[in-house]
Amino acid sequence: MSTATLSVRRRTIVTKNTAPYVFLAPVLILFVAFKLYPYVYSFWLSLTRSVGGRQEFAGAENYVRLLQDPLFFKALGNTALVLLIQVPIMLALAVALAVGFNSTLLRWRGTLRLAFFLPIVMGLVAYGILFSTLLNTQYGLVNWVLGGVGIEPVPWLGDPMWARVSIILALTWHYTGYNAVIYLAQLQTVPRELYEAASTDGAGPWRRFVHITLPGLRPAILLTVVLSTIGTLQLFDEPYVLTNGGPDNATLTIGMYLYQNGFRYFDFGYASTIAYALALLVALISFAQFRLLGRRS
Amino acid sequence: MTTVAPPRGRVSAAPAAPLREHRGPRTTAKVLTLTAVMAIGAAVVVAPLYWMVIASTHTSAEIFSSPPVLLPGDAFWENLRSLVVDRGFGRAVANSFLIAAVYTVVAGFVCTLAGYAFAKFEFRGKGIAFGLIMATLVIPAQVTLVPLFQIMLWFGWLDTYQAILLPNLAFPFGIFLMRQTMLAVPDELLAAGRIDGCGEVRLLFGIVLPTMRPAVAALAIYLFLAQWNDFVWPLIALRSPDSYTVPVALAALKGIGTTDYGQLLAGTTVSIVPAAIVFLLLQRHFVAGILSGAVKE
Numbered sequence: 298m299s300t301a302t303l304s305v306r307r308r309t310i311v312t313k314n315t316a317p318y319v320f321l322a323p324v325l326i327l328f329v330a331f332k333l334y335p336y337v338y339s340f341w342l343s344l345t346r347s348v349g350g351r352q353e354f355a356g357a358e359n360y361v362r363l364l365q366d367p368l369f370f371k372a373l374g375n376t377a378l379v380l381l382i383q384v385p386i387m388l389a390l391a392v393a394l395a396v397g398f399n400s401t402l403l404r405w406r407g408t409l410r411l412a413f414f415l416p417i418v419m420g421l422v423a424y425g426i427l428f429s430t431l432l433n434t435q436y437g438l439v440n441w442v443l444g445g446v447g448i449e450p451v452p453w454l455g456d457p458m459w460a461r462v463s464i465i466l467a468l469t470w471h472y473t474g475y476n477a478v479i480y481l482a483q484l485q486t487v488p489r490e491l492y493e494a495a496s497t498d499g500a501g502p503w504r505r506f507v508h509i510t511l512p513g514l515r516p517a518i519l520l521t522v523v524l525s526t527i528g529t530l531q532l533f534d535e536p537y538v539l540t541n542g543g544p545d546n547a548t549l550t551i552g553m554y555l556y557q558n559g560f561r562y563f564d565f566g567y568a569s570t571i572a573y574a575l576a577l578l579v580a581l582i583s584f585a586q587f588r589l590l591g592r593r594s
Numbered sequence: 595m596t597t598v599a600p601p602r603g604r605v606s607a608a609p610a611a612p613l614r615e616h617r618g619p620r621t622t623a624k625v626l627t628l629t630a631v632m633a634i635g636a637a638v639v640v641a642p643l644y645w646m647v648i649a650s651t652h653t654s655a656e657i658f659s660s661p662p663v664l665l666p667g668d669a670f671w672e673n674l675r676s677l678v679v680d681r682g683f684g685r686a687v688a689n690s691f692l693i694a695a696v697y698t699v700v701a702g703f704v705c706t707l708a709g710y711a712f713a714k715f716e717f718r719g720k721g722i723a724f725g726l727i728m729a730t731l732v733i734p735a736q737v738t739l740v741p742l743f744q745i746m747l748w749f750g751w752l753d754t755y756q757a758i759l760l761p762n763l764a765f766p767f768g769i770f771l772m773r774q775t776m777l778a779v780p781d782e783l784l785a786a787g788r789i790d791g792c793g794e795v796r797l798l799f800g801i802v803l804p805t806m807r808p809a810v811a812a813l814a815i816y817l818f819l820a821q822w823n824d825f826v827w828p829l830i831a832l833r834s835p836d837s838y839t840v841p842v843a844l845a846a847l848k849g850i851g852t853t854d855y856g857q858l859l860a861g862t863t864v865s866i867v868p869a870a871i872v873f874l875l876l877q878r879h880f881v882a883g884i885l886s887g888a889v890k891e
């Protein structure tokens with residue numbers, strides 16, 4: 298028993314022993330109602346089919362259908378493409394940006410930082426709309442600038458390949474600054490003396506980068522790789538607003554396919570199956586990344 | 595993972611020991627090169643935002659003309675007027691403001707309580723509860739969409755504010771952020787308060803919270819931005835135009851047959867103003883918030 302509750306007879310029910318439960322209660326109630334219950338219910342739904350507006354038990358039917366669904370695999374492939382191309386480009390740019398910001402040679406630090414980090418606050422819909430206008434084939438600013446250096450108009454959103462490039466550009470614009478913030482914080486924990494000692498030993502800038510900066514960034518890189526992977530696997534907003542999954546399903550992502558099945562065709566059973574497949578994928582890949590990158594640190 | 599000292603305050607302020615002393619012509623050249631490269635990058639990042647603001651001051655016809663508009667026009671107020679009068683955008687802005695404000699206060703309160711319980715108390719089930727809440731960060735939000743939709747359908751809550759507010763009140767990142775920050779509160783402070791006969795509730799709100807203004811600010815920015823920009827769930831739960839939030843209203847505007855891009859970009863510009871103001875005023879806290887959530891084990 299704590300001294301406080303002994304010495305002062307409190308009428309309140311919030312004592313040192315009950316306090317954590319009282320303080321946690323709202324979160325726990327909300328968590329059970331709006332997270333745990335949906336997780337469980339969603340799993341049940343994935344085992345049902347819709348018959349005349351009612352859900353009927355269907356066993357593994359939806360999962361079998363999923364494994365034979367070419368559109369699901371197309372969405373998976375599209376997502377994997379973004380993951381393998383966009384995430385490395387973005388993270389490399391973010392490392393470069395963080396190294397630049399960490400340099401004592403940089404001037405106009407505050408202004409530059411603001412410029413690079415401003416896209417973070419932009420809502421996904423807002424920037425989807427903005428990019429779809431910028432990338433307009435005939436009148437968009439991007440093609441006009443390219444035209445200035447003699448490049449033919451690019452069908453950004455109308456061609457399957459370029460539509461993917463557009464999504465990649467938009468994502469990179471939006472999230473590079475966010476990752477750079479994380480790297481910058483990690484870099485500032487790397488002792489300057491390490492660089493000075495390496496310089497004295499005759500190591501050039503590139504060798505200092507490879508042998509000091511990169512190893513120092515390791516925990517932050519692991520974190521950003523995992524976060525970007527989770528974000529990419531759940532990708533929805535950008536293709537929804539920029540390309541609506543098209544053209545020819547070239548930018549259909551798993552998140553979009555789930556949305557289409559659940560809220561356009563109202564096939565809740567199948568939508569839940571896709572959701573669980575996605576959850577499994579995210580868990581497996583995050584786990585693998587932690588094992589691969591997390592070792593030795 | 596390596597534990598990193600939590601970076602606090604001005605993260606990208608000039609590093610501790612500037613090497614100003616040996617400043618020769620070579621150093622000046624390096625300063626110029628680095629700053630110029632970073633400035634060009636910043637210009638590329640800011641260009642879309644600049645163009646968005648410019649385009650919002652032109653008519654749709656002017657926006658889709660060649661060459662593209664690069665200087666301010668005079669159609670902004672007309673765009674805004676038609677957006678509010680003809681499209682009911684004012685209602686969406688009011689909805690968004692109300693929802694984001696209430697959400698920030700209530701979710702902030704709930705997350706603070708939970709973070710405090712996790713940081714400063716030992717109790718049965720603590721590890722499991724915290725692990726479960728953090729696991730939701732890895733599970734895709736899409737898993738919950740269908741069940742949440744059904745819950746709202748049962749309660750007849752589609753098109754209501756509570757449908758948008760309730761499911762995300764227990765914001766895992768917010769709980770994590772508050773826990774991380776409150777771990778730094780010395781136990782002696784709490785013990786001293788208890789000996790003085792301070793109740794548990796007053797201990798939190800009168801003694802602990804006033805010392806964590808920066809974390810509370812970071813949490814508030816996070817919650818406000820997350821709710822202000824939230825798209826998928828409002829898109830599903832809000833069916834009638836009167837209940838739309840800004841992102842849903844913008845997406846609907848883009849979806850209609852003859853989109854007026856002057857209107858649309860004016861709306862987009864308006865939509866990022868609150869977020870940009872919050873960001874500019876509290877930039878320091880925002881960055882610190884990303885960091886305390888990110889660069890720890």
